[in-house]
Amino acid sequence: MERDQNFLLFNYFRPTMYLESYKKVNLEALKNSGIKLILCDMDNTLIRFDERIPSIDVINFVRKVNEMGFEFVIFSNNIKSRVTKCAQKAGVKNYFWNCKKPFLGKLKVVKKLFRYKNNEIILIGDQLITDVFVANRANIKSILVEPLSKTIIGDNKIVRFIEKFIFKTMNRKNLLHEGFYNESEYEDGYEIL
Ligand SMILES: [Mg+2]
Structure with a gap:
């Protein structure tokens, strides 16, 4: 019983997809899967903590x-x-x-504002315990990406420590393997579950 509950708990940290970077997101496939709203984390997903302005790659991604x-x-x-x-x-x-991820408050506000169904929304982010967790709690899809910077500052040290533990456990339970991205499996127009 305890084992099963554990398993369910870790499912909350399971992204729909795991990619190296936002640049690897197959937008055509998202479109084909019916996604209409993309929520995107900022720090370490689009821009590093020590950067102040987004790169040309981010600008091009947003344009596309x-x-x-x-x-x-x-x-x-x-x-x-x-x-x-x-x-x-x-x-x-x-x-x-x-937004206080993984708390649901702001996400509820966004859902109300945009009025899309859960299966039309996806969240892209670099952290399991904020981004992926909030997405799963809200019953929307998620894409985990590798953080742009591995440098850890301040509070984030604790977050990263917990995240390492979650990754290790999920690896053991065969739920998610750090550094093993989905893209090769999904190269030609994958469908999101
Ligand atoms: Mg982040």
């Missing part, structure tokens, strides 16, 4: 996402000034700061 008719929203735990600056420089219209 917009051209393809997705709704794109930055969904960050960081403060207003940093999120606003990054979003505006990247050409993102909709952005939310201080």
Whole structure:
């Protein structure tokens, strides 16, 4: 009994997909799977902690996402000034700061605002215990990406420590293997479960 409960608990940290970077996201496949709203973490997903402005790759990614008719929203735990600056420089219209992931409050607000069904929403982020966890709690899909920077600062040390433990356990339970990305399996127009 205890074992099964454990297993269920770790399922909350299981992303729908695991990729090396946001650059590897197959937007055509997302479109074909019926995704309409992309929520995206900011720090270490689109931009490193020590960077202040988004790279040309991020700007191009946002442009492509917009051209393809997705709704794109930055969904960050960081403060207003940093999120606003990054979003505006990247050409993102909709952005939310201080989201307090993995708490569900802000995500509920976003869902109400955009009125998409759960299976039309996906969240991209680099952390299991904030991004993937909040997505699973909200019953939406998620893409885990590798953090842009491995440098750990401040509070994040604790978060990373717990995350390492979760990765190790999930590896043992054969739920997720760190560094083994999904892209090769899904290269030609994968469908998301
Ligand atoms: Mg992050």
